[in-house]
Amino acid sequence: MMHTVLSLETSCDETAVAVVQFKDGNFHVLSSLIASQADEHSQWGGVVPEIASRRHLENIPFLLEAAVEKSGLDYSAINAVAATATPGLTGALIVGSVTARTLACLYGLPFLGIHHLEGHLASAFLSANPPSPPFLLLLASGGHTELIKVSQDLEYKRVGFSHDDAAGEAFDKVARLLGLPYPGGPAIEEISKSGDPKRFVFPKGKVSNPLGGFYPYDFSFSGLKTSVLRKVENLRLMEDEIPLADIAASFEHVVAEVLVERSLKYALDYDISSLVLVGGVAANSCLRAMMIKEARSKSVTVHFAPKSFCTDNAAMIGTAALLRLRSGTSPSSIGLGVSARYNLDKADFLYDAVPPF
Ligand code: KG4
Ligand code: ZN
Numbered sequence: 001m002m003h004t005v006l007s008l009e010t011s012c013d014e015t016a017v018a019v020v021q022f023k024d025g026n027f028h029v030l031s032s033l034i035a036s037q038a039d040e041h042s043q044w045g046g047v048v049p050e051i052a053s054r055r056h057l058e059n060i061p062f063l064l065e066a067a068v069e070k071s072g073l074d075y076s077a078i079n080a081v082a083a084t085a086t087p088g089l090t091g092a093l094i095v096g097s098v099t100a101r102t103l104a105c106l107y108g109l110p111f112l113g114i115h116h117l118e119g120h121l122a123s124a125f126l127s128a129n130p131p132s133p134p135f136l137l138l139l140a141s142g143g144h145t146e147l148i149k150v151s152q153d154l155e156y157k158r159v160g161f162s163h164d165d166a167a168g169e170a171f172d173k174v175a176r177l178l179g180l181p182y183p184g185g186p187a188i189e190e191i192s193k194s195g196d197p198k199r200f201v202f203p204k205g206k207v208s209n210p211l212g213g214f215y216p217y218d219f220s221f222s223g224l225k226t227s228v229l230r231k232v233e234n235l236r237l238m239e240d241e242i243p244l245a246d247i248a249a250s251f252e253h254v255v256a257e258v259l260v261e262r263s264l265k266y267a268l269d270y271d272i273s274s275l276v277l278v279g280g281v282a283a284n285s286c287l288r289a290m291m292i293k294e295a296r297s298k299s300v301t302v303h304f305a306p307k308s309f310c311t312d313n314a315a316m317i318g319t320a321a322l323l324r325l326r327s328g329t330s331p332s333s334i335g336l337g338v339s340a341r342y343n344l345d346k347a348d349f350l351y352d353a354v355p356p357f
Contacts, residue, residue: 003325004030006068006078006103007318008060010096011088011116012142013037013047014311015059019071019078020318027125027322031070032315035059042182046172053091060099067314075107080331082321085113085350086342086357087143093338101334110331112321113338113355115347117144120278122320123305123313131303136272138263140287141279142168142183145219145259147266148344150276154327156345159266160217163207167255167281170221174228174251178244188248189284195249197286202227202254204261217266219258224251256287260294267300276303283310324351 002023009016018032037055041047068074083100084093097113104111120139124131136159137148145167147160165173168185175184180191205220228251235242259281267275275295281287282304295302309316329351336355349356 001326003079003322004073004077005080005082005112005318005321005325006100007081007114007314007321008083008096008100009116009119009312009314009317010056010060010092011084012092012312013041013052013055014313015056015063016312016314016317017060017063017067018314018318019067019073020315020322022322022326027319029126029315029318030072031067032313033063033067033070034313035063038183045176045182047089049089049091052089053095056092056095060095064099078107078109080104080110080112080321080325081107082112082114082317084116084119084317085332085336086339087116088338088340090338090340093340097336097338104334111334111336112324113332113336113350114317114320114324115342115344115350116317117146117344118347119316119320120305121148121150121276122323123278123309123316124276124303125319125323126309126315127303127306129303131274131276134272135274135276135303136263136267136270137276137278138259138282139279140167140259140277140281142166142172144279145221145281146344147217147263149270149272154323156347158343158345160215160219160262162219162221164220164222165225167219167221167259168279170225170255171281173225174248177225177229177232178242178248180244180248183280185280185284188252189286191245192249192252192286195243195245195247197249197253199243199246200231200250202231202250204254204258216269217262219262221255224254252284252286255281256284256290259287260290263291264294264298264300268298273299274301274303278305278310280311283307
């Protein structure tokens, strides 16, 4: 069976369009284009929703044209159109969703609204060494840090999450207080290469259970950010020069440690032998190396999304659509809108005849 999907992603500050094909048992990314607005949002220290929507609107016609042309196909070869429906910035999501639904109407194609986190999950299937369910998914991005148990037939159960900042958000906030550019993840990774990850000890952010003890599989990153801030303030009083690389490396190290420890603990406690890492933070080399080493020592296999598909892109949305089509899910209603928030475990409802939003 061969299927080809044209897919759009506009949930945050990247406008992305891709053409993805499922052929001979494999996913093939025929084109995947991304117009990042990071530089523009950078001057504001974070994403400005109104600017994001406007830039999506300006960029999307050009990206569409270029992505279809680069795929070497024309619309007659496309079997379905997909777009991120939720979660994300409402105005930003609308641009991709309306564009996709208009194309679907115009060319008489099925439309699939995709849950952004299901898109991140699907990015792991673009790897040369794709996972096979069941597995434990660690999704660490700018908006989410979640541990999700994925069953053999791709059903989801969230078993751990961050009670405050997402891991990527912590990278962004710490980068900002160190005077590094947005997005913070790549900037911290770069400067950490020349730093000593053992120089400073930052807290691992445990989440207390009101009934006693801690939630063993949950995360908290806001205390860590505050602790880095205190350290920088104290050092400023004592030293002329702040050891940025050592602070960045120590921060990166503790985030990686927490993500590795808690996911492996769940995998071992619940006898899951396969772990999958996706989302922007999964691009981090320190995290990847630590996870490989620790998982190996515990006989857990690890799969990663390819680095280039960890951060937001449309190929992952197309792959999620192809996984849906392959499993016999019917397309979404053309009336499916967008929603800023929606739990992943309800993703099946995006394909109901009467849409949830
Ligand atoms: O998945 P993503 O592109 O967008 C969301 O869905 O949120 O993730 C973006 C986040 C940002 O917070 C960014 O700082 C972080 O992923 N990130 C990284 C790296 N590359 C991106 N964090 C750590 N190391 C990286 N190499
Ligand atoms: Zn994302």
